[in-house]
Amino acid sequence: MRKFLISVGVAAIVSLAALGPAKAAGDAVELKSVAWEHEGLFGTYDRAAAQRGLQVYREVCAACHGLTLVSFRTLADLGFSEDEVKAIAAEYEFTDGPDDFGDMFDRPGKASDKFPSPFPNEQAARAGNGGAFPVDLSLVSKSRPNGDNYIYSLLTGYVDAPADVTLPAGMNYNLYFAGHQIAMPPPLMDDQIEYADGTPATVDQMAHDVAVFLSWAAEPKMEQRKEMGLKVILFLLILTVVFYAAKRKIWSDLH
The missing domain is CATH 1.20.5 (Single alpha-helices involved in coiled-coils or other helix-helix interfaces)
Incomplete structure (x- = not known):
């Protein structure tokens, strides 16, 4: 399953982070509206949802997208223990050095590290995504108008193209993407992952949870x-x- 998820992510030319404006000229579509718990003067993050969203990011989105402005240690703010944070960080490998002999070396991640990019450089990212550059997701929630609703709408907005629309090869129809034609195939499907807390992993649930997580990632304080x-x-x-x-x-x- 993990290999399948990675292949889907790498095959996407334009991914979640390459979000365009929600409205194409003359073809506006109103975004879905979700009552986010973190909205409003007294709003706070739904930490259970954010933890699930982290799982969605790691198992689905991270194949193409980095989160390079977010440190592992900040996950403690979502309710993870110090040992859990260290365990998550250690699952990633970082190049460090030089050592006493002047050589670079690989080491497990530490809590002070930040989430890595899946590609060593922009050229490699473009080569693996048909020329498109998958944007880092650290600030995507804040860089798009009505970002939380847009992320949720885009991830749940894949439908069959109308009969009078002919899609170019490799393109998919999405109600909320500019022009409705997007190269990224639907990244989510029911039961694609198994939530650690047992929550049913429907497309709507995963889209909601990853939107909460990305909102937190963009503004953890x-x-x-x-x-x-x-x-x-x-x-x-x-x-x-x-x-x-x-x-x-x-x-x-x-x-």
């Missing part, structure tokens, strides 16, 4: 930012009350 914002608002409200009371007191003495 969102919850702290919101918490700080609430504290600032509370401080300003209290300060306003104090200033208003002081103003009333001062003017009452003058009168």
